[in-house]
Amino acid sequence: MVIEERLKELRDKINEKVPAGITVSQVEFEGPELAIYTDDPKRFADEADLIRILARDLRKRIVIRPTILEEPEKAVNDIKSVVPEGAGITDIFFDADTGEVLIEAEKPGVVIGKNGATLREITKAIGWTPKVVRTPPIESTTVKQVRQFMRSVNDERKDFLRTIGRRIHREITNKDQWVRVTTLGCCREVGRAAFLLSTPESKVLIDCGEKPDNNNNGTPYLYVPEIHPLSQLDAVVLTHAHLDHCALIPLLYKYGYEGPVYSTPPTRDLASMLQLDYLEVIRKEDKKIPYTSADVKSYLKHSIVLNYGSVTDIAPDIKLTFHNAGHILGSAIAHFHLGDGLYNIAFTGDFNYGKSRLFNPAVSTFPRLEALFMESTYGGANDMQPARKDAEEKLYETVNKVLERSGKVIIPAFAVGRSQEVMLALEEGMRLGKIPNVKIYLDGMIKEATAIHTTYPEYLNSDLRNLIFREGLNPFLAECFVQVDSNELREKVVLGDPCVIITTSGMMNGGPVMEYLHNLAGDEKNALVFVGYQADGTLGRRIQKGWREVPLGRRETIVINLEIVTVDGFSGHSDRRQLMNFVGHVQPHPEKIFTIHGDENKTIDLASSIYKRYHIETHSPMNLETYRMI
């Protein structure tokens, strides 16, 4: 009733502003967007400012949908008949959510045509709005599978988005005004991130991760009444794809959640990849499996992707905007605007305030900001990391030394983030002659993760983008990189020439790195180089601490003769200095800061140091607390 009236009112306003001759056939909430259906999508698109003006005046995210969309099968033929053969079309993906058709081609210019002529022809022929991108240089199986899956659930998605759209735009009934945050995990500890943001009207869960090596079951406190029933959650917001933030999102669907998960597009793809791998690892370890791949599919089906900077209604009184966090591909600081100017709160997720080879530093300017939940992984007074440049020099030195003595370098690394950073450093090292040209073998999910990086070049920093697009030099495609995808090749690597091996898992709790360690640990010419944090209780930590005999499975023992090197400085996190600088620079200055995602002493030390230096109210919350923001 009420929602129909709102839609009618919106439709009337739109009709007032649309030039005569353009027909608006329908207006509908679809997920966070207001979809305007028209018989004349092209004419709508030609009125360059029209959408912007409507968005501003209606305060909604506007999308234009053609009333009639051609059947995808037929549309593919039409596109292929219009576009010249030489374009090298590699994929055509219809996104019913947006009414867009994504055309991947080796030569995007040919698809666009002179002054966009070919593109206009396509639009006329098929109704769908064509969007042309360059074919990613490395094909990602994950991206392909996600797209296929999304295509297969088109109709369900349509219904889902309308339901969510109407829920988001429901009438506000409660007259109270308050904003609360409940900590369900990740306080005075690293792992199982889960924060509940609630108002009298709405509830949003930020992240839902697991905690590795936890004596309990490693899940956030999902059993407390605050988030039940899950069906009444308005939204889940995912800051980035690491497992300590995303692993248990499918579990929410198993337990009855039916709403959307908002993330950036790369986060969605990486998260589903890592979740499936997570299930695989658990299965191999004979542990209890928390959910199945069907639940990962439920997550994908309910995912809504947003790019950085897009201000989006996710509940009647909550607007979400993602900002670059600089941590891994697609990682975001989630900024929430609550009520009509009532309150603003941001959750940094994991963030890097330094520039890395892959990403720009985290964003530190927001339109408004009253409260900030920030990570404190390196929040301790002495948690200073070497500069990236020094870290790379040390890596080069180590590689040179080991290769010179005809050894092999094993680098255990997370598939997402750290691996790509190290790859880029090594590739440049070789290109500029700082280290010898040897093969760099990639084992585990690293290649797939790299492929996802090349699918989303707009999420990489401008230097890297320029290198790839302007200078035509994609370092990820360098000849030195060789994917290891069989036991035969793995054996060859072990027995072969001096080389570098980057492989998962990053903390040596399983994964192909174990195979390499097994075969190469005995030879003191080799080296094991740690480039990432080794958590307590992991094999990596033990070796790093000096264990010289470690168990492999239940029966065998590996004797560690190879050299152990730790290269600090490749972290995707801000170090203590950067955390303090971030707080100093963040605009506007928040009234309250909550230090989370760090060991107890680090969160407390950071909170107290921020208070002393900046006189901002700080808290180092415990799990299971609720703080009133306003």
Place this chain on the structure above:
Amino acid sequence: MVIEERLKELRDKINEKVPAGITVSQVEFEGPELAIYTDDPKRFADEADLIRILARDLRKRIVIRPTILEEPEKAVNDIKSVVPEGAGITDIFFDADTGEVLIEAEKPGVVIGKNGATLREITKAIGWTPKVVRTPPIESTTVKQVRQFMRSVNDERKDFLRTIGRRIHREITNKDQWVRVTTLGCCREVGRAAFLLSTPESKVLIDCGEKPDNNNNGTPYLYVPEIHPLSQLDAVVLTHAHLDHCALIPLLYKYGYEGPVYSTPPTRDLASMLQLDYLEVIRKEDKKIPYTSADVKSYLKHSIVLNYGSVTDIAPDIKLTFHNAGHILGSAIAHFHLGDGLYNIAFTGDFNYGKSRLFNPAVSTFPRLEALFMESTYGGANDMQPARKDAEEKLYETVNKVLERSGKVIIPAFAVGRSQEVMLALEEGMRLGKIPNVKIYLDGMIKEATAIHTTYPEYLNSDLRNLIFREGLNPFLAECFVQVDSNELREKVVLGDPCVIITTSGMMNGGPVMEYLHNLAGDEKNALVFVGYQADGTLGRRIQKGWREVPLGRRETIVINLEIVTVDGFSGHSDRRQLMNFVGHVQPHPEKIFTIHGDENKTIDLASSIYKRYHIETHSPMNLETYRMI
């Protein structure tokens, strides 16, 4: 299953300890108690230490129930045939909860007989355990009605207590250990007290009051998910009977709560009286009625009364003990022992750390104490109250002055607490010749409230008890007190001789005081004497501030010519100095103190002053927060 095994185990242990010849026919959890049914209740009772030893070894509250209880109707006849006529039996009340029969008599000694001979005869005859009390000198309609009602729901109670008993003694399943308190009202404000104490296993609500003169609906935040479903609450604990703590307890039953409400016996009686009156006032004001008298009955049916000092299991991991709070009749500090020595937390409710005419000062020694939630009504730096003696002197002076000029003194006062304090002061003043002997008229519920006081002499302080029982001087029965219970008498009072009128409501927002004001305000010989706090927004506050024309209903206006006097110092609350002293004296010293139940600036000031003086961690929480205790 599991509970049956526990009961069997307990029964075996009991049988081991019971001397041969005493039969234990059944063992059952009934509410918080372990009921031992025996065919030989008297022999059980004769073994003086047996119950104490069982209680200590089994760590349970033990009650002995005769297997066979005589029908109450028949038992009444048996009692009357055994007890000599001259005993003056006024009431016989069978309490199926306890298996006790309460015999009220004007001469209790006659019922007991020489060395308890008559009592033993009664026991033999009827099975019920007789308890003899002196007939209260003023009959309380409330007490009578509550007893009648409880008798009428005997069978339901029996079922209810068994259900609750089994719930309390259920097995603990969750392995996590934490203790949280959620603030649902009464933070940085006075009114709508409601605190949720929760562990992984259990949830307890402390108080459920309303906030007078609230722009919102005046209820605590009962709509947040933390306390839902209400059916899963283990217990409600009521600290005392004032409406800002007890008014909305019946609402919980309307909304689906089915568990027990723990309070002291006088609190139960006073609370039901005030709740019914509360409904009456709302009805008269044509406001929305939150619940009906049927819900008050539900509350009574589910009430479980505990005396001060009785350590009681109320959930598998929570023990409750009430301690005297010195605030009003039956008011208690609620002390919770959590887990097996895990944590201890006390809620003061409203408390008076000074001695008053009616009560001893609040208890400040506990077996263990880690956290304290304390009221801060007079927590501001300047909230010093005059000594009780000075307050009484000022009251006497005022009364003398007004009577001398042939005026009348109107004292608006709360029915419960303040009225009785003022009555005792005035009675003594007359008895000792400090003020003239005039009539003191009592209007509103004051007499009924006084009657409830005389029903529970063990809840009054020792001086007053001695005065009544040893010296035979019950000041409440003094001839000066005259109950006004008709419009005719009210008119006579208005037109009659100089006198004192103590009447409700205490803040002049309704009640018979309005009638007196209407008739007596015009004459400057009269005086209006405030002895209690006048909240913002009440008529009392306006007049106190100096308004000289106040509205009566919608049409009339009252012109205020009579003298306005405020006598501070009769408060049932600790003043600032007493609050600070309480914290200084409380044994053991808690690790954390939360200041609640006070205006924002007072709770903050008190918290910061306690921290400065005693170096105890303090918080001045906001409503809707959750604090982790451990």
